[in-house]
Ligand SMILES: C[C@@H](N)C(=O)N[C@H](C)C(=O)O
């Protein structure tokens with residue numbers, strides 16, 4: 001069994017900012033589908049995320065803002081029912097890397113907490129969100145490139161169709177979960193990004 005355990009990602013010094021969209025109704029489902037707004041990940045992925053946050057801060061004085069981390073399979077099914085296009089929502093029959101606790105949706109924020117302009121909003125399900133999309137300003141291209149370089153240096157791989165989605169390492173080695181981790185979060189270890 002190659003799974004590392006789930007951990008709750010925390011950030012005592014705010015190097016990471018959490019804005020878990022699916023814990024609110026500000027998302028494409030127009031409903032809060034998580035019971036809590038804690039970012040859960042496999043421990044290996046959490047440690048890699050910590051590395052990415054350190055890199056963002058040391059190299060660019062930027063911070064990472066997380067939109068999504070672990071996602072239970074039942075939520076994936078609900079998403080796919082609404083957007084049955086695997087370029088934008090993974091087919092629950094195969095499982096998303098979010099369901100395995102090894103994917104993150106995120107962006108970069110500046111010292112004032114303002115999101116860098118990436119050319120589209122989070123969960124814009126169109127060609128404009130793709131890494132290959134060229135009709136962007138030089139600043140938008142440079143912002144996407146910064147995020148890509150930060151995440152790659154920490155062992156994450158991009159999803160071609162979504163600038164905000166990154167999978168950690170050999171992500172399919174982690175098994176799919178449908179656990180409601182909020183229910184057990186007091187028992188989980190933490191990885192603090194400080
Ligand atoms: C729904 C979107 N935020 C996302 O994460 N899409 C990828 C393809 C996924 O569902 O794994």
Ligand SMILES: [Zn+2]
Nearest residue numbers: 103104105165
């Ligand atoms: Zn994602």
